[in-house]
Amino acid sequence: MEERELILIRYGEIALKGKNIGVFQKKLVKNIKKALVDVPNIHVLDHHGRVYVEHDHEDYEKIVERVTKVFGIVSISPAHRTENKVEAICTAALEEAKRLIHEEGIRTFKIETRRANKGFPMTSPEISRHVGGYVNQKLDELSVDVHTPDAVIHIEIRNSAYIFSKRIQAIGGMPYGSAGKGMLLLSGGIDSPVAGYSMARRGLELEAVHFHSYPFTSERAAEKVVDLAIKMTVYTTNLRIYKVNILEIQRAIQEFCPQEEMTILSRCFMMKIAEKLANESGCKALVTGENMGQVASQTLESITVTNAMTEMPIFRPLIAYDKSEIVEKAQEIDTFETSILPFEDCCTVFLPERVVTKPRLEKIQESLDLLDVEGLIDRAIENRELVVVSRGKQIENPRY
Ligand code: ATP
Ligand code: MG
Numbered sequence: 001m002e003e004r005e006l007i008l009i010r011y012g013e014i015a016l017k018g019k020n021i022g023v024f025q026k027k028l029v030k031n032i033k034k035a036l037v038d039v040p041n042i043h044v045l046d047h048h049g050r051v052y053v054e055h056d057h058e059d060y061e062k063i064v065e066r067v068t069k070v071f072g073i074v075s076i077s078p079a080h081r082t083e084n085k086v087e088a089i090c091t092a093a094l095e096e097a098k099r100l101i102h103e104e105g106i107r108t109f110k111i112e113t114r115r116a117n118k119g120f121p122m123t124s125p126e127i128s129r130h131v132g133g134y135v136n137q138k139l140d141e142l143s144v145d146v147h148t149p150d151a152v153i154h155i156e157i158r159n160s161a162y163i164f165s166k167r168i169q170a171i172g173g174m175p176y177g178s179a180g181k182g183m184l185l186l187s188g189g190i191d192s193p194v195a196g197y198s199m200a201r202r203g204l205e206l207e208a209v210h211f212h213s214y215p216f217t218s219e220r221a222a223e224k225v226v227d228l229a230i231k232m233t234v235y236t237t238n239l240r241i242y243k244v245n246i247l248e249i250q251r252a253i254q255e256f257c258p259q260e261e262m263t264i265l266s267r268c269f270m271m272k273i274a275e276k277l278a279n280e281s282g283c284k285a286l287v288t289g290e291n292m293g294q295v296a297s298q299t300l301e302s303i304t305v306t307n308a309m310t311e312m313p314i315f316r317p318l319i320a321y322d323k324s325e326i327v328e329k330a331q332e333i334d335t336f337e338t339s340i341l342p343f344e345d346c347c348t349v350f351l352p353e354r355v356v357t358k359p360r361l362e363k364i365q366e367s368l369d370l371l372d373v374e375g376l377i378d379r380a381i382e383n384r385e386l387v388v389v390s391r392g393k394q395i396e397n398p399r400y
Pocket of ligand 1: 184185186187188189190191192193209210211212270287288289290295297298345346347
């Protein structure tokens with residue numbers, strides 16, 4: 001094998017998957033390749049429970065930036081691969097030690113060796129001693145400290161030898177798509193992008209639905225949601241967003257139902273429409289940014305009502321978080337600044353003076369019975385628009 005720079009990938013929980021490990025690992029490798037699709041001359045290797053990315057020197061920064069955001073990876077290490085000869089290993093370890101002195105100012109080090117390939121003629125302690133002695137003797141400014149070294153240089157002897165020291169934290173979670181697909185109810189607010197991110201990080205592939213009341217809600221409000229979805233492609237690569245106009249529904253509610261039920265009834269329709277779209281596109285769950293007690297529509301009674309509207313499981317990953325924690329996460333995933341842009345939401349346009357905060361399911365069901373629920377839902381879905389975003393931009397004229 002030729003000498004190359006590479007990045008060693010560590011995955012956490014996937015390793016606990018027993019018999020299914022292969023499926024998860026394949027998905028991870030596929031997602032890494034997807035994340036690096038525009039980087040030339042890379043090679044993603046997948047053997048003996050280890051994943052490596054071979055790359056050219058000049059692409060290092062870009063690859064680290066991308067790979068540390070691939071769900072399922074817990075940490076990575078830039079590594080050097082050499083042939084299984086002790087001289088070559090010594091040379092690579094010396095290079096690594098020099099880098100550690102210059103970049104990290106280390107004064108002491110030790111070598112740790114793992115020998116998976118028992119055909120190698122020295123034992124692990126022998127390799128560590130030999131290579132450590134060599135590096136120590138070449139570099140006056142460095143000394144060996146086996147108890148509390150500033151840095152550990154690792155050597156792994158497999159089909160080739162791998163030398164590395166640095167460990168860079170990655171995003172964790174499970175490979176995107178390894179848990180099936182869910183439909184995210186994406187508003188323009190702070191919470192729903194974070195909710196989507198949280199489920200995506202656990203392996204749930206996402207599609208999204210956004211409800212608006214155009215022309216009562218503006219074109220800019222809808223663009224803001226697309227911008228949020230674009231931000232999310234850092235983690236999901238692609239995202240399909242269904243834009244559904246619920247103006248006719250809200251008008252019907254206004255005409256036939258008690259005004260204080262406007263918000264909860266709108267929510268009921270959102271759930272039903274989201275479920276229908278989910279069924280059409282192979283999604284097996286809904287995801288919302290609901291949070292206990294945050295606003296009137298998020299009391300236990302309101303959640304009980306909206307919950308009863310669908311048969312699908314509804315994931316509410318933010319239900320128990322404080323607002324400040326959600327904001328922090330939104331900043332971390334870079335959706336916050338877009339979320340706080342002041343555009344109207346379909347729920348605020350028709351906000352009545354008084355809202356029910358403790359709706360009863362039977363009462364809400366009676367109000368729904370006053371409406372042509374199926375017809376309203378079917379027309380809203382029929383008139384939906386699809387927006388597809390991919391790798392930081394919107395795709396023009398996507399195919400359904
Ligand atoms: P967010 O910050 O996500 O807007 P919120 O704190 O404003 O949430 P609500 O307005 O009560 O809370 O909405 C709760 C959840 O219902 C949202 O997180 C989202 O999943 C869904 N939702 C609300 N409005 C819409 C909408 N216009 N389109 C799609 N989903 C919506
Ligand atoms: Mg909102």
